[in-house]
Amino acid sequence: MKIEHIALWTYRLEEMKAFYEKYFNAVSNDLYHNRKKGFRSFFLSFGDGARLELMQMEGIPLNRNSTIEQYTGLIHFAISVKSREEVDSLTARLKADGFPLVDGPRQTGDGYYESVILDPDGNRIEITA
Template sequence: MKIEHLAIWVRDLELMRSFYVKYFEGESNGKYRNDKKNFESYFISFGSGARLELMQMPGIIDTKNDGHQQLIGITHFAVSVGSKERVDELTKVFRKDAFEIVGEPRWTGDGYYESVVLDPEKNRIEITA
């Protein structure tokens, strides 16, 4: 078995699509739209592994996610960028582009080299080697 995709309800569908395509070299499909439900989504593929589905629909309750407080439920996802050097480089790019770094690059106790950044809607992303 494998995880096929992870879905995130978003406030700004185009902003979030652009973020994952630009910074994580994602490839987006064309926008899916269901007019009956007023639902829109994109799937972002990353070359291997699970895809990311970004979804938007009126009436979805806003959680007021601030990216700092840890809550029960899915708290982050990790994107492997292949090397320690790439983690450092990408973290610098996020900092330069004014994204919030909530975990500086470091070796974790369980053997990962990672940093943690908040995406435009304050979702936590671990960038791993």
């Protein structure tokens, strides 16, 4: 078995799509639009592994979780890059472009080299090697 995809609700569908394409080389499918439900989505692929579905629909309430504090439930997902140097350079690029750095880059006790940044909606992404 494998995780097929993870989905995120957003009110910034095009901005979020552009973010993942620009910084993580995501490849998007064409926009899916269910006019009856007012639902729109993109599936983003990253070469291999799970895809990311970005979804938008009026009436979905904003997330009450803090972007810094942690709560039960899904708190982050990780995107693996090829090297520690790539973790460092991508982290520096994201930080320079104004995206919040939550932690790192650092070596973790369980063997990862990672940083944690926030996407435009405040979702935590671990950049790991």
